[in-house]
Amino acid sequence: MTLYLGIGDNFNAGNYINMAAVLFMWITMPAFGAAAYVPSLVLERNLFARERNDGLYRVFTYLGAKMFDELAINLVVSLPVVAAAFYGIRLQGSFVLFWLVYYMTLCVGIVLAYFVAALAPSMDVANAALPVYVSTLLYFGGFLFTFSTMPPWWKWYSFINPLRYSWTAVMINQFEANDPVWLNGQTVLEYYGIAGQSKWANFGYVACFFWFFMVCAWATLSFKNYQKR
Numbered sequence: 001m002t003l004y005l006g007i008g009d010n011f012n013a014g015n016y017i018n019m020a021a022v023l024f025m026w027i028t029m030p031a032f033g034a035a036a037y038v039p040s041l042v043l044e045r046n047l048f049a050r051e052r053n054d055g056l057y058r059v060f061t062y063l064g065a066k067m068f069d070e071l072a073i074n075l076v077v078s079l080p081v082v083a084a085a086f087y088g089i090r091l092q093g094s095f096v097l098f099w100l101v102y103y104m105t106l107c108v109g110i111v112l113a114y115f116v117a118a119l120a121p122s123m124d125v126a127n128a129a130l131p132v133y134v135s136t137l138l139y140f141g142g143f144l145f146t147f148s149t150m151p152p153w154w155k156w157y158s159f160i161n162p163l164r165y166s167w168t169a170v171m172i173n174q175f176e177a178n179d180p181v182w183l184n185g186q187t188v189l190e191y192y193g194i195a196g197q198s199k200w201a202n203f204g205y206v207a208c209f210f211w212f213f214m215v216c217a218w219a220t221l222s223f224k225n226y227q228k229r
Helices: 013-043 045-053 059-089 095-119 123-138 155-159 162-175 199-223
Strands: 181-183
Touching: 013 045, 013 059, 013 095, 013 123, 013 162, 045 059, 059 095, 059 199, 095 123, 095 162, 095 199, 123 162, 162 199
Parallel strands: none
Antiparallel strands: none
């Protein structure tokens, strides 16, 4: 917030890239921050296997309780963080949408961390695999490489990238009311290939990734054998 202080309402050509950059970094931070949730599941693996075999609870109960705990805390904690960034940077558009996109991206990161932790054979593998996967998503989010210039043999990866939809939503939120002409006669949203899209639809796509990774985590915990004879 202090680095990008007050740039959000400065609509001149030299500042558009800064706006796009801060919004891109804003949605990558919760994705990388999800790595902090990996140890929780890995360290409890033996306890989970023993208690599940004893019939104390179902996988859905275990996963649901852990997710509720994390999401409820972050629902409250994220509000002052998002407010400081939104109003400190003087970003435009809907604060509610900006907060919901951040929160849902964080939710995707948490459940993704649980899925990777459930799938990985050890803590070391899980801690390596998650940031590697998230790093690949950065290249296909729309900022480092615009959608229109991506090689056709790689463009498909951008469509299964939750960060693409998070960044698109906050970009539209920032520029929909004031989308100035920028490069080659294109507006900012046209240059990045996201003009004409709905910010709420993109938020909905992010939510779909949450449920997808939730099902993946549940299936892995349900069918993976963590005990070897």
